[in-house]
Amino acid sequence: xxxxxxFNLIELLIGLTISxxxxxxxxxxxxxxxxxxxxxxxxxxxxxxxxxxxxxxERDISQAGYGLxxxxxxxxxxxxxxTFVPYPVIIGDGGTGVSDTITVQGTNPASxxxxxxxxxxxxxxxxTSAYNVxxxxxxxxxxxxxxxxxxxxxTMTRVTAVNTGSTPNTISYTPALAANSxxxxxxxxxxxxxxxxxxxxxxxxTYAVGATAMTVGDYPAYTAANLVDxxxxxxxxxxxxxxxxxxxxxxxxxxxxxxxxxxxxxVIAIRVGxxxxxxxxxxxxxxxxxxxxxxxxxxxxxxxxxxxTFTIPDTRSRYRAYSxxxxxxxxxxxx
Numbered sequence: 001x002x003x004x005x006x007f008n009l010i011e012l013l014i015g016l017t018i019s020x021x022x023x024x025x026x027x028x029x030x031x032x033x034x035x036x037x038x039x040x041x042x043x044x045x046x047x048x049x050x051x052x053x054x055x056x057x058e059r060d061i062s063q064a065g066y067g068l069x070x071x072x073x074x075x076x077x078x079x080x081x082x083t084f085v086p087y088p089v090i091i092g093d094g095g096t097g098v099s100d101t102i103t104v105q106g107t108n109p110a111s112x113x114x115x116x117x118x119x120x121x122x123x124x125x126x127x128t129s130a131y132n133v134x135x136x137x138x139x140x141x142x143x144x145x146x147x148x149x150x151x152x153x154x155t156m157t158r159v160t161a162v163n164t165g166s167t168p169n170t171i172s173y174t175p176a177l178a179a180n181s182x183x184x185x186x187x188x189x190x191x192x193x194x195x196x197x198x199x200x201x202x203x204x205x206t207y208a209v210g211a212t213a214m215t216v217g218d219y220p221a222y223t224a225a226n227l228v229d230x231x232x233x234x235x236x237x238x239x240x241x242x243x244x245x246x247x248x249x250x251x252x253x254x255x256x257x258x259x260x261x262x263x264x265x266x267v268i269a270i271r272v273g274x275x276x277x278x279x280x281x282x283x284x285x286x287x288x289x290x291x292x293x294x295x296x297x298x299x300x301x302x303x304x305x306x307x308x309t310f311t312i313p314d315t316r317s318r319y320r321a322y323s324x325x326x327x328x329x330x331x332x333x334x335x
Contacts, residue, residue, distance in 0.1 A: 046230065050276035050322040053214050053228040057207060057272050058326050060104040064088035065330035067107030067114055070185045073261045074154035077146055080197060082220040084204055086146075086154075087264050088328055091236045091255030092206075097311060099209040099234040100255055102272070106330065109190040109201050113138035118149060118184045119168040125149060128176045131186055136162050136169035144192045144199060145173065149184030152261070156189065158196035209234045214274070232277045232319075233310050235294055239269030239325070252298050252306040271295060273323035275310050285315040292321050 065088030071077065077086050084105070092101035116139075118125035121132045131147060139145070143159040157173035171186070174196075190201025204219035207227075214231035215224040238257060239249035244265035252271055259267070273294040291309035298306055312319050 046276045046278045046318055046320045049228050049230050050274055050320050053231050053234075053274045053276065054272065054322050054324055056214075056216075056227060057102065057104075057274075058324060060203075060205065061089060061102075061270050061272070061326045062329065063108075064104045064106050065328055067109065067187065067189070068105060069330070070115060070148055070187045071146060071154060072264050073148065073151050074146070075152040075261060077154050077156055079144075079156040079199070079220075084219065085259075087259050088330065089236075089238075089267070089270050090259065091238065091270075093255030094235075095256075100236050101206055101208045102234070102236050102270075103204065103206045105202075105204040107189055107202050109188055111138045111188070111190075113188050115145070115185055115187040118147060118186055120181060120183070121168050124179050124181045125184060126177070126180050128179050129174075130170045130172045132168045133171055133186055134168065136164045136171055139171055139188070140191070142192055142194055142196070144189035144196060144202070145171070146187045146189065147177075147180075147184055148187065149180050149182035150177070156196075158192060207234065230277050230279050231274055233273075233275035233294070235273045235308050237271040237295065237306060237308075238267045239271060240266045241268050242266075249298075252295075254306075268328055270326045270328065271323065272326060273308065273321060275319055275321050277314075278318035281314065281316045282318075283316070286318055288312065288315075288319060290315070292319055294321050295323060 068086045068088060071086035074086050076083050086105065088105060090103040092103070094100045116136070117134045119132045119134045125132055126147060139159055139162050141159055141161065144156055145159060146154050146156050148154060155177060157175065157177065159171055160174050161172035163170045189199060192199050199219070202219070206217050206222050208215050208224060209231055210224060210226065212229060213226040214228045214234065216227045217224045237252045237254055240251045240253060240263070241248060242250045247268060249269055275292060275294065290312040292312055294310055295306060295308040310321065
């Protein structure tokens with residue numbers, strides 16, 4: 001009987017070589033798969049951040065201006081030691097290649113009352129301590145109101161008493177203001193703290209881009225807090241109509257065009273764009289457009305060049321741009 005024999009050295013070496021070749025092929029496939037999976041993961045993360053940033057901006061901008069329309073002739077509203085400009089959306093222009101800031105404002109009164117007309121009685125629409133109004137229904141103590149007959153600077157006051165039994169109705173207030181007989185409107189800002197220092201139904205928040213994220217800060221301190229990670233660029237433009245009664249955008253302009261009481265009523269839309277960046281850098285340069293288009297030239301614009309691009313600073317990170325146009329519906333509805 002022949003003895004059983006194992007593999008000789010040459011056979012073992014051949015088998016080992018074949019095995020190593022197979023392992024190398026599998027490893028190469030796995031590395032390629034892992035690389036593509038990482039790229040897809042980074043792209044999806046970038047997309048999620050970009051879409052979330054636009055969603056947060058669109059949600060607030062679409063509600064901007066509610067309750068503020070009667071105040072568009074006020075260049076400044078004074079609220080105690082604080083002041084603000086009562087425009088629905090204010091774009092702070094950063095310049096070419098630098099992010100803008102976007103301040104969005106409006107009221108959200110639970111009562112749903114926008115305000116009431118001031119009524120002339122005895123030669124005055126208001127005394128030093130009380131407004132004469134056509135209706136006091138819906139107003140309560142500790143509500144905050146602004147009278148529009150002190151242009152261009154309007155002062156916010158706190159309601160201290162409501163009298164619906166007199167003719168005309170009266171609404172008492174503090175702090176004291178000068179007596180006035182100019183026609184106007186009393187705008188309702190909603191409830192406040194008992195001192196009037198905190199506005200509970202007024203929102204004014206500023207969006208910006210910080211070191212690693214899109215930030216948001218609320219009135220009055222506007223202290224920035226991270227909102228959406230990996231947003232590196234933010235741009236916005238006003239969509240201007242030809243007149244305050246038109247509902248068609250004729251030009252798109254940057255925030256360098258300062259808003260005034262004469263042109264704020266022509267702003268009927270806001271164009272917003274953001275750039276999101278992947279959180280991890282890759283080992284090789286990524287094939288992507290550079291500069292990255294943010295806003296394209298709009299065919300309906302007669303205001304000059306309104307295209308905006310973003311120059312990618314790091315070709316080993318993935319960048320994605322997202323933009324949208326948001327109508328300022330509360331401005332249009334109040335015309």
